[in-house]
Amino acid sequence: MLYPLKFKPLVFEKVWGAGRLSSLYNKDCGSIERCGESWEVSGIKGKPSVIENGFLAGNELSEIVEVYMEDLVGEEVFKKFGDFFPLLVKLIDTDDYLSLQVHPGNNIPQNNGNEHGKAEFWYVLNAEKNAEIIVGLGNDVDKETFVKHIENKTLKSICNVYKVNKGDAFFIPPGTIHAIGSGVTLLEVQQSSDITYRVYDWDRPGLDGKPRKIDIDSALKVMDFSANDNCKIPYRKVINSPVNLADNEYFNINLISFDKKLSVDYFHLKSFVVITCVEGSVTLKYYDGTEKLNIGQSLVLPAEIHEIEFIPEGNATLIETSI
Numbered sequence: 001m002l003y004p005l006k007f008k009p010l011v012f013e014k015v016w017g018a019g020r021l022s023s024l025y026n027k028d029c030g031s032i033e034r035c036g037e038s039w040e041v042s043g044i045k046g047k048p049s050v051i052e053n054g055f056l057a058g059n060e061l062s063e064i065v066e067v068y069m070e071d072l073v074g075e076e077v078f079k080k081f082g083d084f085f086p087l088l089v090k091l092i093d094t095d096d097y098l099s100l101q102v103h104p105g106n107n108i109p110q111n112n113g114n115e116h117g118k119a120e121f122w123y124v125l126n127a128e129k130n131a132e133i134i135v136g137l138g139n140d141v142d143k144e145t146f147v148k149h150i151e152n153k154t155l156k157s158i159c160n161v162y163k164v165n166k167g168d169a170f171f172i173p174p175g176t177i178h179a180i181g182s183g184v185t186l187l188e189v190q191q192s193s194d195i196t197y198r199v200y201d202w203d204r205p206g207l208d209g210k211p212r213k214i215d216i217d218s219a220l221k222v223m224d225f226s227a228n229d230n231c232k233i234p235y236r237k238v239i240n241s242p243v244n245l246a247d248n249e250y251f252n253i254n255l256i257s258f259d260k261k262l263s264v265d266y267f268h269l270k271s272f273v274v275i276t277c278v279e280g281s282v283t284l285k286y287y288d289g290t291e292k293l294n295i296g297q298s299l300v301l302p303a304e305i306h307e308i309e310f311i312p313e314g315n316a317t318l319i320e321t322s323i
Contacts, residue, residue: 002071002302004275004284004291005056005064007049010039015207018095020185024126025091025296034207037092040298041274043085043192053291061085061300074271074303077323086116086323087251088192089274089298091125093185099201099212100134100155103193104222105174118193119250120172123319125278125296127164128183135170135178136160136228143220150216155200160229169233169245169255175224176231187276189321191250197222242320254320262310266301271322273301280316285309293318 011021011029017036021027029035041061042049048060056064065085070078077086103118122133138160141149149155159177162168164184172178177199180186197219198212206212233245237257246253256262257279266273275284277293284291284299286308291299301308310318 001288002068002304003054003288004286004305005051005061005300005302006053006291006297007041007061007300008052010042010047010049011035012037012039013207015204015212016094016096016098016182018093018183018185020093021091021296024093024185026294027091027296034095036094037090038296039088039090040276041085041087041089041300044088044194047194068302071304072272072302074269074323077271077303084116084192086192087274087321088190088194089276089321090188090190091185091296092180092188094180094182096182096204097202098180099196099198100159100177100179101196101198102177102219102223103174103197104195116191116193117174118191118195119174119248120178120188120190121246121251121253122170122172122180123187123189123245123255123278124164124166124168124184125187126166126185127168131164131183132181133162133164133168133170133179133184134159134181135162135172135231136176137225138229139227141225143223143225146223146225147216147220150200153200153203160231162232167237169235170231171233171246171248172231173224173228175222176228177223178231187278187319189251189253189274189319252322256310256318256320257315258310258312258317259315260312264308264310265306266308267306269322270303272303274321275299275301276319276321278317278319281313282316282318283311283313285311
């Protein structure tokens with residue numbers, strides 16, 4: 001029988017990275033000063049997550065999907081994706097703006113032959129005073145107007161700019177212009193794709209001192225030029241009861257805040273579940289053992305495991321993601 005799988009995080013230096021992932025979430029960033037990303041669950045080719053617990057320790061996630069198939073990811077998920085793990089889960093920590101960027105959707109010719117697009121979900125873990133996030137256009141624009149704003153370096157002026165706080169959540173459909181601002185730490189759940197088309201990068205050099213690649217032509221082919229001010233997700237936290245934050249063709253995401261033991265049956269999902277602790281710590285009890293999750297940690301619950309108990313230490317909050 002399978003068991004809840006934990007992985008060794010993959011960390012990456014970014015020109016906009018803040019370096020707080022080690023102090024806030026105990027990530028091993030080594031000598032990386034501007035540690036901007038920690039990939040918690042990844043099936044990306046060339047950047048795979050490696051299991052660190054149990055008898056499967058040392059194996060890559062993609063390898064065990066090939067072996068355990070529907071027992072791991074669920075029958076319907078395996079029919080749709082095969083041995084391709086469909087989600088990428090990461091922590092992002094910023095000390096500067098990310099580039100203004102867009103991502104392609106599924107089955108778009110400009111998607112480099114990759115049939116998987118890149119829809120994203122963000123949950124803000126921490127935000128400094130006046131921290132900002134840019135998501136979507138404030139008004140409909142045409143391509144020519146959009147390009148003119150790029151040339152005039154005024155693109156931000158036609159976008160929605162949100163002041164963000166801990167607990168804010170956003171859904172970013174493919175083709176939506178967006179950027180995370182400085183002083184933000186967040187959980188990102190996305191389709192398993194590493195394709196980004198940068199539109200504007202604030203005229204700064206990359207880590208190598210050279211300008212980073214800008215992909216305006218590719219971006220314009222997948223860009224949604226219509227206004228979209230519906231990306232911020234309105235919700236009200238309910239203690240000891242799940243709250244749905246996203247339910248779409250890409251993923252289903254629930255927020256669970258609790259201060260007492262919760263019993264959950266995942267039989268109806270018919271999918272694996274990625275469980276991420278975003279507040280406090282929790283012990284997960286399953287048929288043959290236990291696993292503890294501290295803040296900032298994730299695990300994959302195989303589809304064949306249905307009945308789980310969550311035991312919090314005081315107050316805890318989880319993000320629960322399935323297909």
